[in-house]
Amino acid sequence: MSRKVLFILFLAAAIALMPTLSNAQAQSRTVVTWFVGLGTGAQPAQIEAQNRAVEKFNASQNEIELKINIAASFEAAYDALATLFAAGDAPDIIGPVGFLGANSFADAWLDLQPFVEKYNYDLSQFPESLVNLYRTEEGLMGIPFAVFPSLIFYNKDLFDEAELPYPPSDFNQPYVLNGEEREWNWDTLADLAVELTVDANGLTPNDPGFDPNQIRQFGFIQQWALLRAELNTFGGHPVYDPELGKVVLPDYWREQLRWTYNGLWKRHFIPNATYEGSELLQPSAFASGNVAMARVPLWYTCCIGDLKSNWDLAVVPSYKGQYHVPTDADTFRITKASKNPDAAFKVLTYLLGEAAPELLLVYGGYPARPDLQEAATKLRQESFPSVTNWDIVPKSLAYAAAPHHEAFFPNFSKGMQRFADFRSQLYGDTGKDMDLEAEINKLEADLQAIVAEVVGR
Structure with missing residues (x-):
């Protein structure tokens, strides 16, 4: 058998194996699920932005596969989420959600303080008063994201x-x-x-x-x-x-x-x-x-x-x-039932970080992060020219x-x-x-x- 024939056979075998290798890579990723709808997030423009955020995150690394589950409507979200909890299939991350929505599942949330310390997440970028909104007897239940003073x-x-x-x-x-x-x-x-x-x-x-x-x-x-x-x-x-x-x-x-x-x-x-x-x-x-x-x-x-x-x-x-x-304040929360809390915290920091500018825009939220506030103010200045005290x-x-x-x-x-x-x-x-x-x-x-x-x- 000639070298040329051997090469062709080797190349064909390699091509045949590529989907299998790709599937194996995907299966080796830790899956993190993100549930949307208990607060805002179910409008068409918001769905598009959230899907883009998922695609960008998955393309940026090969350790975690982020999957999104968007409720059919705000009205349907509570029952949909309650069903997931009851079935033992709770999502890892839920949000954006305000305090009222979160209190519908009051015992569901993970204390984030150990992860803040483990990964050296900088809470000092936020006013202490905002961080304190999320501190309870159970710990740190959230990190500031969208705020409405x-x-x-x-x-x-x-x-x-x-x-x-x-x-x-x-x-x-x-x-x-x-x-x-x-x-x-x-x-x-x-x-x-x-x-x-x-x-x-x-x-x-x-x-x-x-x-x-x-x-x-x-x-x-x-x-x-x-x-x-x-x-x-x-x-x-x-x-x-x-x-x-x-x-x-x-x-x-x-x-x-x-x-x-x-x-x-x-x-x-x-x-x-x-x-x-x-x-x-x-x-x-x-x-x-x-x-x-x-x-x-x-x-x-x-x-x-x-x-x-x-x-x-x-x-x-x-x-x-x-x-x-x-x-008023909305953020993303990690559930106690998460099977992969470290991976979920990495996704959480992405949603609060790189993904935040576009998500805040479609949610209509004012950024808790000071580095994003100037751009948010400019958008409001253009919409309301009589207002000077932003x-x-x-x-x-x-x-x-x-x-x-x-x-x-x-x-x-x-x-x-x-x-x-x-x-x-x-x-x-x-x-x-x-x-x-x-x-x-x-x-x-x-x-x-x-x-x-x-x-x-």
Whole structure:
């Protein structure tokens, strides 16, 4: 047999073996599964970006094969994930997901602190306040990714019409109201909001004859807020103390509820539920152009396109000299059930790292990573030319209120519903007649009973 024939036979055999070798290589990779849908991620543009992230990761190395599982919709995600857990086929990574979604599977998450230490992952790149949002008694449950600090959105045109100075554009700046320099705190905001509240006759709540049933412009609203987020503007606090075995509503939460009650029913600068649902405040309260200031997370830029007025951003007021900024946050989490936690952590750092710019863009998230914030700000500047105070967004992250306003406590869903019911009572038409102190005590007692249903105390 000639050398030429031998060479041809050898070449043919090598070609025949190539798929087998390729399959063997693929099978030798550690598989990491990524579940998407418990938060955002199921929209077409997001699916395309997530698939690109998977392809790029798999092409960049030959140790791990990343597979993605995207729920059919947000509504279907919970059941789909619960089925995977029940079948013993839990994904390694889930996200992006916020605290509410994560609390649907509260015991599912892996403590990342040992992996942070093992692989020298740099947490110092984030404000400590953001990292602390993810610290629980069980450890470090996540690493910051997309963040949405609360800010004061304000209508510049309404301030100009009232000839009032704009709210502070930085922390520790005073506010001058009626010629008096004052600390920018919640009492100052309340006094300012009264002057920006106007009835059908052009009167403010400070004027004789003001009609609270004919208000045409409000001074302030907690836009689309959970009650716990409102409470956290005066300071964060755990709902349940496991060492004491008690639910404790701290004095500063009680003070915040008094502040809100006064704003709703005595000083009339906050719209009640009836006003908020009326045509006056559509498509949403601040976007209607009939509210001067709103405390709302940064993600509200998604829904402000209908506002015809010029607007800008100010810092959240202080309470007793301290700033507390309720901050919504989404990230990726590793499950305790992961069979390959080291490989999953490597994927996690990729999603938080190289893949983050494109993913944050399609998710609409503001980066927790400081090196990505300038580009994110530029995009928002182009969309909202009247806004000049974007620099307060990263500054606000240093004051993120902890524990988070969606932080877990026992019997979480039922307890959160009780908070929601209290807010409905407070803001509803009968709120003005409620015995506030008695109802706060009842809220605390009810929460204690709700927790006791699962902890036995």
